[in-house]
Amino acid sequence: MAKKVVATLKTSSGKGFAKVIRMQKSEKTGAYSFEENVVAADKVKEYFARKK
Numbered sequence: 371m372a373k374k375v376v377a378t379l380k381t382s383s384g385k386g387f388a389k390v391i392r393m394q395k396s397e398k399t400g401a402y403s404f405e406e407n408v409v410a411a412d413k414v415k416e417y418f419a420r421k422k
Contacts, residue, residue, distance in 0.1 A: 386411050392418065 392405045409417050 388414050390414060390417055 387408050388411050389406065389408050392407075394403050394405060395401070396403065407417070
């Protein structure tokens with residue numbers, strides 16, 4: 371699936387989007403997990419500013 375997302379982002383219609391990856395630490399185990407999303411390029415700062 372990642373190949374499809376990356377290929378879509380390289381097209382002219384996909385230039386306005388960015389693939390973002392957020393790292394989250396588990397409170398219980400201390401292990402890290404990763405959340406990947408595709409968001410509009412102008413919304414990247416807002417995405418990282420919000421807490422989950």
